[in-house]
Amino acid sequence: MGTDSDVAIEARGLTKRFGDLVAVDHLDLSVPRSRIYGFLGPNGSGKSTTIRMLCGLLTPTSGSASVLGVEIPADARLLKPRIGYMTQKFSLYGDLSVRENLEFIADIYAYPRARRDSRIATLLDTYDLADRDRQFASTLSGGQKQRLALAAAVLHEPELLLLDEPTSAVDPKSRRDFWASLFELADGGTTILVSTHYMDEAERCHRLAILDRGVKVADGSPTELQRQTGMSVMEVLATKPSHAQAALAGKTGVASVTQLGVRLRVLVPEAERDPRALVERLLRDAGIEADCNPVTPSLEDVFVAVTMTPADREAA
Amino acid sequence: MTSLTRLLAVMRKEFRQLRRDRITFAMIVGIPVGQILLFGYAINFDVRNIRAAVADQADTQLSRQFVDELEQTQVMRVVARRATPDALVDLLRRGEISVGIHVPADFERRIIDPRRPAAQLLVDGADPTIAGIVKPLARMPLDFRDPPASPTAGRTLAVRTYYNPEGRTAVNVVPGLIGIILTLTMMLFTAVAIVREREHGNLELLINTPVSTTQLMVGKIVPYILIGLVQLALIAGVGRLLFDVPVRGSLLDLYVAAFVFIAANLALGLFISTVARTQFQAMQVTFFVLLPTILLSGFVFPFEGMPVLAQWLGELLPNTHFIRMTRGIMLREATLVELWPELVALVVFTAIAMTLAISRFSRRLD
Numbered sequence: 001m002g003t004d005s006d007v008a009i010e011a012r013g014l015t016k017r018f019g020d021l022v023a024v025d026h027l028d029l030s031v032p033r034s035r036i037y038g039f040l041g042p043n044g045s046g047k048s049t050t051i052r053m054l055c056g057l058l059t060p061t062s063g064s065a066s067v068l069g070v071e072i073p074a075d076a077r078l079l080k081p082r083i084g085y086m087t088q089k090f091s092l093y094g095d096l097s098v099r100e101n102l103e104f105i106a107d108i109y110a111y112p113r114a115r116r117d118s119r120i121a122t123l124l125d126t127y128d129l130a131d132r133d134r135q136f137a138s139t140l141s142g143g144q145k146q147r148l149a150l151a152a153a154v155l156h157e158p159e160l161l162l163l164d165e166p167t168s169a170v171d172p173k174s175r176r177d178f179w180a181s182l183f184e185l186a187d188g189g190t191t192i193l194v195s196t197h198y199m200d201e202a203e204r205c206h207r208l209a210i211l212d213r214g215v216k217v218a219d220g221s222p223t224e225l226q227r228q229t230g231m232s233v234m235e236v237l238a239t240k241p242s243h244a245q246a247a248l249a250g251k252t253g254v255a256s257v258t259q260l261g262v263r264l265r266v267l268v269p270e271a272e273r274d275p276r277a278l279v280e281r282l283l284r285d286a287g288i289e290a291d292c293n294p295v296t297p298s299l300e301d302v303f304v305a306v307t308m309t310p311a312d313r314e315a316a
Numbered sequence: 317m318t319s320l321t322r323l324l325a326v327m328r329k330e331f332r333q334l335r336r337d338r339i340t341f342a343m344i345v346g347i348p349v350g351q352i353l354l355f356g357y358a359i360n361f362d363v364r365n366i367r368a369a370v371a372d373q374a375d376t377q378l379s380r381q382f383v384d385e386l387e388q389t390q391v392m393r394v395v396a397r398r399a400t401p402d403a404l405v406d407l408l409r410r411g412e413i414s415v416g417i418h419v420p421a422d423f424e425r426r427i428i429d430p431r432r433p434a435a436q437l438l439v440d441g442a443d444p445t446i447a448g449i450v451k452p453l454a455r456m457p458l459d460f461r462d463p464p465a466s467p468t469a470g471r472t473l474a475v476r477t478y479y480n481p482e483g484r485t486a487v488n489v490v491p492g493l494i495g496i497i498l499t500l501t502m503m504l505f506t507a508v509a510i511v512r513e514r515e516h517g518n519l520e521l522l523i524n525t526p527v528s529t530t531q532l533m534v535g536k537i538v539p540y541i542l543i544g545l546v547q548l549a550l551i552a553g554v555g556r557l558l559f560d561v562p563v564r565g566s567l568l569d570l571y572v573a574a575f576v577f578i579a580a581n582l583a584l585g586l587f588i589s590t591v592a593r594t595q596f597q598a599m600q601v602t603f604f605v606l607l608p609t610i611l612l613s614g615f616v617f618p619f620e621g622m623p624v625l626a627q628w629l630g631e632l633l634p635n636t637h638f639i640r641m642t643r644g645i646m647l648r649e650a651t652l653v654e655l656w657p658e659l660v661a662l663v664v665f666t667a668i669a670m671t672l673a674i675s676r677f678s679r680r681l682d
Contacts, residue, residue: 018682055524057681073680080526091521095336096329107325108525110318 008033008160008191009054013063016049016214023049025214026063031193031207036186038205039195040303046214047195048088051162054193055085068160081109084153088164090145094138098129098148101137102155109156123151127181143174150178154185161185163194167201179204199300210306217306226297229267229305231255232275233297236264236283238290247286253278256304265295267305322527326535334539340505344543348497348550355493356559366450368392368415369407371400374423382435383417391449392417404438414440415450490555491642492615495635497551498574499581499609502544506585507598509536510677515595523679533674537582544578545571552646565645569652573641576662580634583669590676609635637661 011029015022024046031037039047052058054067056076065072070079092101102120111119124130127147132140137148146166153161163182167175179201186192186206194205202208203222210218210225218225238244241259248266249257253275255267268275276292283290297305334340368386372379387394392415398404404416416438420426426434439450513519522532548571555561563570584605592598610616612626613635619627630636637658644650652659 052681056679057520057524059680059682077526080524083524085521085524087517087520089517091517093329093333093518094516095333100329100332104325104329105525107321107328108522108527110321110526113321 006033007031009037009065009067009193011054011063011065014050014053014060014065015062016046016053016058017061022214024053024060027214027216029065029209029216031191033191034186034189035206036182036192036194036204038202038208039193039211040197040199040202040208040299041195041211042197042307044213045211047211048164049214050211051085051164051193051195055079055083055162081156082159084156084158084161086149086153086161086163086166088168090137090149090169092137092145092149092152095136097134097136098124098140099133101148102152105152105155111156119155123155127151128177143170143177146170146174146178147181150181154190159189159191161190161192161194163192165195165197167196167198175201199298199303203299210303212307218302222299225302226299229297229302230270231267231297231301231305232270232272233295233301234266234268234275234279235293235295236266236279236290237262237293238264238283238288240288243286244283244288244290247288248279248282251282254282255308258300258304265298265301267301319528319531322531323535326527326532327538330536330539334543343501344547345550347501348547349554351497351500352490352493352551352554353558355489356555364390365393366391366415367395367413368417369396369398369404369413370394370417370419371398371404372417372419373400373421374419376424378427379419379423382419382423386417401436401438408438408440411440488643488647490551490559490561491646492613492639493555494548494551494574494642495577495613495638496610496615498544498547498578498638499635500606501547502540502578502581503585503588503602503605504599505540505543506536506582507588507592507602508595510586510589511592511595511598514593520681529674529677529679533586533670533677537579537586540582541575541578544582545574548574561646563646564649565651570642570645572652573638573645573655573659573662576659576666577634577638577641580662580666580669583666583673584634586673587669587676590673590678605633609633612636614639631661634662634665637665 007030009029009031011027014024014027014029016024027046027050029050039050041047049058053060054065054072056073056079059073067079068082070076070082072079093104096104099120102123103116106116106120121130124133127150129144129147129151132144137145140148146169150163150166153163167178170178175198182192182194183204194201196202205222207221208219208225209216218228220228236244236248241262241264244264245257245259248254248264253268253272255269257267258265266275266279268278272278276294280292283292370383372383383394386392394417395413396407398407401416401418404413404418407413408416418436418438420435423434426432437450510519513522552561552563552570556563585602588598588601588605592601608629612622612630613619613633614630615635619630619636622630641652641655641658644655645652
């Protein structure tokens with residue numbers, strides 16, 4: 001197989017255009033094996049397009065990728081038996097029962113007949129669907145559908161799992177359980193590439209790429225990213241946060257102001273030597289009383305910082 | 317072995333879905349039975365019991381016998397009697413009758429005079445079908461004259477050769493109807509097959525599995541071939557029971573012909589499925605093919621009577637070849653060996669349509 005056995009996916013300058021739109025722009029990517037790698041970005045940032053290119057569903061306009069040592073898209077066929085793919089939209093058959101869907105998937109992957117039924121029993125058990133096995137898939141709840149989709153995607157024990165916004169249609173409890181399952185799979189050696197627009201999910205990933213309008217704007221472990229924002233974060237507690245926001249927003253030295261309840265999170269470029277003094281001075285000038293404290297950047301701060309337009313940075 | 321497992325998996329899945337789709341399941345039985353009843357009873361080229369009126373100015377034993385003979389053909393039914401031909405024209409104009417029978421006062425003399433027609437039929441020509449059927453009857457008096465010695469013997473025979481009141485049209489329609497019904501159901505079922513999976517998102521999952529395009533296509537077709545053969549049995553059975561349509565040739569030949577014909581339609585349906593983006597488009601394309609199938613295949617109009625261009629188009633339609641085979645096997649007791657060019661045409665059609673469908677089916681989304 002591949003020479004770099006500890007790397008599951010290696011992409012070089014991956015680009016996809018749809019007419020005038022550049023959906024993914026020169027993406028370089030290195031996904032280590034047995035890890036959960038996250039794609040974080042808003043809708044339209046190129047997450048789905050990238051995942052579809054990596055499993056051979058879309059042909060890259062330029063650039064290349066090697067997935068599990070297989071060149072994409074030329075040899076995509078060789079890859080199919082080794083990857084599991086979970087589409088954003090539920091794509092199993094609503095008019096088949098839970099068990100029938102899994103049987104169909106097992107046979108499509110030519111899973112050995114002798115072990116098929118025990119494998120399905122294990123999956124039904126693992127994903128808490130045992131008492132629903134005769135129920136039509138269309139009648140399942142959002143969380144159940146998503147567990148069934150995951151069971152179907154991992155049935156043939158793939159080395160790589162590509163999950164396209166798997167939790168977008170489920171409640172928080174289901175999301176937590178779902179992530180617990182993902183960690184178990186990663187512990188078992190499966191590499192997982194998962195796209196999301198939830199910060200809390202991104203924070204759970206071993207590594208993470210932040211995509212913005214088709215461009216990768218940051219890449220690293222969540223802690224690395226938090227350390228490398230290039231921003232100091234000040235938390236401002238004011239009685240009238242909206243007044244404080246007005247006093248700070250757009251001022252020289254202030255990159256961004258985000259209101260979170262009664263608190264404001266203020267990003268100040270690291271070039272500013274004393275960010276606290278700057279913020280306190282700006283508030284004082286506006287005649288606003290407020291508490292200012294430096295805090296460590298959260299992933300959300302990172303996201304705000306890296307997706308800032310160059311014009312925003314310039315202004316700061 | 318693995319490819320067979322995959323093929324069977326697709327087939328089993330199709331069967332399961334089909335069994336649960338009650339409307340489709342009902343259509344499998346409902347369309348053939350409904351259509352054959354409709355066509356068998358309503359589309360009837362045996363025009364019988366046309367309303368007629370008589371003005372018998374001769375009023376002799378022979379003239380009354382003549383009118384009786386006309387009525388016994390069952391082509392027309394005398395609903396009124398009038399004294400003069402003018403009164404008949406009046407009835408015609410008011411639409412109360414379609415045919416008027418005028419027997420002149422000198423009827424007996426006219427019969428033996430070969431230069432003059434014995435009687436007159438006044439026909440409403442607005443409906444060409446009625447006119448076409450009644451006109452031949454006008455020549456009946458000729459036979460009255462030929463053997464003047466025993467006029468009765470000649471009369472009856474002549475009418476029978478001209479018109480067969482037993483109704484051979486139903487016999488002609490049912491074999492053609494098999495092709496029309498199979499075209500409709502088979503093409504429609506498969507035309508939406510791939511499109512539906514695309515619309516429901518199933519396709520994105522499927523093309524990411526190791527299942528091959530051929531396994532997917534063949535797996536989708538096979539269950540419908542079986543359904544098509546069941547439909548054939550239904551149509552042939554109902555045709556036999558209600559319309560007394562015979563299967564004079566070999567039943568096996570009929571089934572072999574139908575098997576290839578069904579495959580041709582399914583392959584065409586799959587091809588449509590790879591072209592259309594939505595189920596609605598797939599249905600539109602299906603009906604685009606269905607209309608010429610009804611009109612140009614020799615089902616409605618005799619093939620020989622069509623313009624050359626239409627004949628060429630007709631030759632491209634699977635049903636044209638199938639109708640020739642069903643009529644041959646069911647009515648003329650022909651064998652498949654005798655009809656081989658039609659069978660070969662269908663096999664070639666199936667191969668081309670299937671190849672196109674498989675090559676057009678994209679395993680990518682772009």
